[in-house]
Amino acid sequence: MDTALPWHAPTAPGPLDASLRLPGSKSMTARALVLGANSLGSSTLRGPLRARDTELMAAGLRAMGCHVSTADDNLWLLRPRPLAGPARVDVGLAGTVMRFLPPVAGLADGAVAFDGHPRARDRPMAPLLGALRSLGARIDAGAPAGSRDGLPFTVHGAGRIAGGSVTMDASASSQLVSGLLLSAPGFERGVVVRHVGAPVPRIHLDLTVHMLRSAGAGVDDTRPDVWTVEPGRLHGRAWDIEPDLGSAAPFLAAALVTGGTVTVQGWPPATSQPARRLLELLRAMGGEPALTPRGLVMRGTGAIHGVRADLAGISDIAPVVAALATVADGPSHLFGIGHLRRDESADGLGRLAAELAGLGAEIVQEPDGLYIRPRPLRGGTLRTHGDRRLAYAGAVLGLAVAGVSLDDVACTAKALPEFPRLWSTMVLGYEGGSPEAEARVRRG
Structure with a gap:
């Protein structure tokens, strides 16, 4: 895992019309x-x-x-x-x-x-x-x-x-x-x-x-x-592993950024994951989600709205939401995520703010969250710090901002080894990376 894999985030050529199936949680x-x-x-x-x-x-x-x-x-x-x-x-x-x-x-x-x-x-x-x-x-x-x-x-x-x-x-x-x-x-x-x-x-x-x-x-x-x-013996059973809704967040966010449509196949009609809160938040920011027989369809309306949102309990999607907020039509206040400052051995919230600010975002850090005021962004390299959530945020911004790169996309292998291929196929209509590159992401 010592070898970084730099990656250029593709810019969307227009509204997306994509359908994909994500691996399990x-x-x-x-x-x-x-x-x-x-x-x-x-x-x-x-x-x-x-x-x-x-x-x-x-x-x-x-x-x-x-x-x-x-x-x-x-x-x-x-x-x-x-x-x-x-x-x-x-x-x-x-x-x-x-x-x-x-x-x-x-x-x-x-x-x-x-x-x-x-x-x-x-x-x-x-x-x-x-x-x-x-x-x-x-x-x-x-x-x-x-x-x-x-x-x-x-x-x-x-x-x-x-x-x-x-x-x-x-x-x-x-x-x-x-x-x-x-x-x-x-x-x-x-x-x-x-x-x-x-x-x-x-x-x-x-x-x-x-x-x-x-x-x-x-x-x-x-x-x-x-x-x-209580003490007792568990029973073996068949587990149907749901798609990971946290990994779905950047793909759904892509519909909002491009004003297009993204369908996540196999979306569970009922789940123990916080799907409702994710969809309510994206709806408030301008998305139009609909559960259909084909899966969860997210349509962008061509506008992204700033929000005041409590992200407690759904902090894994905070970087993607913050990325959306930087290109919204008004300011956003994201709170309930102060625990990210104690994210393992690092200040995850501070890292998120610093990396978005490095691309031109105006961000005020608070003990429990971030206040984000949209302003013109610029290309540059976003450092992932080994955190796949930051990689997802960089990919989302790259849809709208030319010249955004990640210093290392291999960190996505922890939860979604196919991320570079799925993302490039969604945005460009073809695989943007070689099989050798995807193998390196899998190996880390």
């Missing part, structure tokens, strides 16, 4: 893999996402003994087996792998070593590792003495975790809670997780709870910032 694929490994009986994933992070998740489960077949791109199969070490798990830069698999390793019999990309060692892990220790797991930190808990580390599984109650600060990432919850049915006493600290977005936690219940777990999330999972 990374969040759903990752959770289905973990739940399948913790279940009785086989599980299938129909329409999963094959991307860097999900490949690492499957490889980590295989290393611990689970049978995971990914030979068919459209149908993955899991057959649970007794999990055991010694094993080594490469987490790459995948937050889901580094947070979801240590609790699984605690239920294995033997030592499981975790490490990944050097930058992954800066990602917050201490709350999860501390919680696992308090619940009965034995974990050796490989980091230098005196440093904070993080990669590398080794989980010495004993085939069991006692479980019980634990209090943790998960404000750095909701994955710290989800990682515990996904394996908690296998803990002898289940788990009660209490979060203390700054609020955490509920979108992915709600997905975790929904999928746990779908696999047969007893979950109580009625109290704010408290999650209770």
Whole structure:
């Protein structure tokens, strides 16, 4: 992942008229893999996402003994087996792998070593590792003495975790809670997780709870910032993986920027993802969404309106919304996204503001959001900082502003390896990148 892949964002030649099918949700694929490994009986994933992070998740489960077949791109199969070490798990830069698999390793019999990309060692892990220790797991930190808990580390599984109650600060990432919850049915006493600290977005936690219940777990999330999972065995099942609505946002936004029409095929009529809020926001900004038998059709009206919008719970789409706001017909106030300042080990909100300002946008940062006043933009290079969401924002701006480039489009491989090809085909009507380039995006 050290080799950057620069990419020129194509400018739209006119209103778009495009139809595309997006791969499955990374969040759903990752959770289905973990739940399948913790279940009785086989599980299938129909329409999963094959991307860097999900490949690492499957490889980590295989290393611990689970049978995971990914030979068919459209149908993955899991057959649970007794999990055991010694094993080594490469987490790459995948937050889901580094947070979801240590609790699984605690239920294995033997030592499981975790490490990944050097930058992954800066990602917050201490709350999860501390919680696992308090619940009965034995974990050796490989980091230098005196440093904070993080990669590398080794989980010495004993085939069991006692479980019980634990209090943790998960404000750095909701994955710290989800990682515990996904394996908690296998803990002898289940788990009660209490979060203390700054609020955490509920979108992915709600997905975790929904999928746990779908696999047969007893979950109580009625109290704010408290999650209770009862002990019990999960059941293997067939998972239909929905398209990732976060990855759909830039494609839908393209209809607004160009005054054209973009259809996302296979859009679910009902979903645990915040589809309604996404569509309501795009409608307020000038789009006309319609769910049809062909999929979700987004029509641009030729105008983009400034908005005052609370993005709490849908912060993954904040960069795309901010990009739209920079070319709107009036100012926008985006708030409810202050937690992006604590986005892993970086100030994600500050980075977003700086990169858009580098292309000429007028942005005032606030503790909880951004105030954006449209002004003429210019071409230039947008630095992605390894964040696919910034890459999506740059691509959206490139539709209307000539000369916009990304310093690295390979970061999109975490959730959408086909992004450069899909985007160029949508905008230009043909693939704008070589097969070799797409292969590099997949490999990162």
